[in-house]
Amino acid sequence: MARTIGDIARLAGVSKATVSRVLNNKPDVDPATRERILRIIEEENFVPSFTASNLASGHNRFISMLMPTSLWNFLSDVIKGVAEVISLSAYQLVLHVLPDTLDAEAQCKYIENILAMKLTAGLLAFFPKDSAPYLEQLYQQGFPVVILDDQRPLVAAPWIGADNKGGAYIAVQHLLRLGHRHIAHISLPQHLLFARERYQGYCQALEEAGIALDPELVVAGDFPMQSGQHAAEKLFHLPPERRPTAIFASLDMQAYGVIHAAQQYGLRIPDDIALVGFDDNETSLIVHPSLTTIRQPRYEMGQRGVQLLLSIIEESRVHAHNNSSPKLRSVQQPPVRLQLPMTLVVRDSSQPSQ
Amino acid sequence: MARTIGDIARLAGVSKATVSRVLNNKPDVDPATRERILRIIEEENFVPSFTASNLASGHNRFISMLMPTSLWNFLSDVIKGVAEVISLSAYQLVLHVLPDTLDAEAQCKYIENILAMKLTAGLLAFFPKDSAPYLEQLYQQGFPVVILDDQRPLVAAPWIGADNKGGAYIAVQHLLRLGHRHIAHISLPQHLLFARERYQGYCQALEEAGIALDPELVVAGDFPMQSGQHAAEKLFHLPPERRPTAIFASLDMQAYGVIHAAQQYGLRIPDDIALVGFDDNETSLIVHPSLTTIRQPRYEMGQRGVQLLLSIIEESRVHAHNNSSPKLRSVQQPPVRLQLPMTLVVRDSSQPSQ
């Protein structure tokens, strides 16, 4: 079994350089020789050393994926998309888990360290929060970076996320089409961008339907299930004529709390109260009644994220080839910002009461 | 900013070799010089090239994690454990997703290819199924491999999994302690090792309690929720005196089906039927009633898995150093096989009816 390019070269009766040319798909090789070399490579089951070729060429073929320890469930779908795209490329995926406990500075140091090892061609950062400014700067300096779903309105780096406002809009529209006019919303802390966006989508749908916003029907919520339960209790305590006939929760998690509260109050879902969540957790199919919700395109987010990153890497390579000056990105066009559409998944919790 | 070892060497007024010695914690360096070099490395924020050091030293510091595309949810916890341990080591984690659609041969080829790239120091394979024999062979030949949770009774490679039988045993014991004597079991296809083990745990607990196994109370189940529902319906159709007062399901997923069936039959959980699942899915906290279940130590599995792998890598390195013959493992002691204990998580579905 051939171990190095040299072995193949010897077997084929050519120089190592020629084998290398074939391996890297260089055009200037005699077709017959190329054919012969390829056959031998195949026979010998030869794969060039990833490490050596990275070192010699000067560019690496590793993609580093940066991920916070929280949001793990959400992430597993994203990784799946990322891994699939990478497996079709010449790259390998290196996973770096960024402990949430680190402060902004420590996070930047962590990232700096990864870069300093010089094993990565580009960074895919998921929900970077505090380290986002550093990543933007990195991108501005010419290093390939893609940010996935960070919660900042304007990011000076390529960004891929989900259309939270649009998702909320179709959720509420769905309830409106079912005939509901009193639709409540359980919100999330408004310092988070996606929380605001979901609220905005709710408002817009109501407005377009000519329904005035009823402040009484907007209840502050939070991440845990209990917050949904408490919010629902508030709504259920309203006098019947002011009580909502439908609830749009900012999270599936909150919606589970609503289901519990409804059980306690003897209210039936969807007959007395229609319910729509947001996220499409796996659990939402299993709770009773199954939950109508908005599905985030997590898998696609991962896919599109690496695809974008890979294209940026390629681009910066030709760029580096053409004019050797390490041009800053700022002179170029503004970075890609892609908001993937959400989809409505209708289940029992909002079935039209027949 | 210093870019290479050479830069540091120049700044410190020593040779590159000495800097390299400090970087690799070699003992034979003058303490004062070491101190000075370390300070400069710190100041200059220098990190050696991962690629170059891998190439030069001949041993890589990448751990490859092989994972099937199915079982993804389960995996996310495992990765978390793996990533945490790796982040404390000098290694990096490379993720390889093994498509489930590949047949055994294609899987082996896929793995061979990873090895041929020579970027990995060891393989951590999760639930390898068809490729397990190949991995064992690899281990026998001296390559560091650890298998996580494969479903084969005897594996000729280091193995870390969960104690399924023990978990089932404590689940049933819990029900026995609550006073139940008619405990049903919803099984899984018995060609799977963990399915058999869970069944065995059930049998053993009953036997030790002096209760004869009632074949009528063992119902064949499968993976989807519906299978649990169907199994429960069979049990609920039994005449009252032969009907179970408790059910031990092989999976939380099945238990969700039982909850649905109970609702339809007007049976209350836990008052009429106590219920225990297995796996501790995240959902099990949210279903109503919340589900008593057996928690798999997934995170710990990941941790112990890499720890074991890292130690095997170290060991094989000293081994290779001492006697240059590529000794086969077969002459050594049998590989580690570690079954991690499961824990019982008591929730509402099995509360003692007070």
Place this chain on the structure above:
DNA sequence: CTGTTAGCGCATTCAG
């Protein structure tokens, strides 16, 4: 204890 030397396996010049 330290410096010098020679590669690791490949990609990339530069001649031919």
Place this chain on the structure above:
DNA sequence: CTGAATGCGCTAACAG
């Protein structure tokens, strides 16, 4: 179109 030569950044063997 092809081969020989050089070096990527680091480690390891060998002298001193």
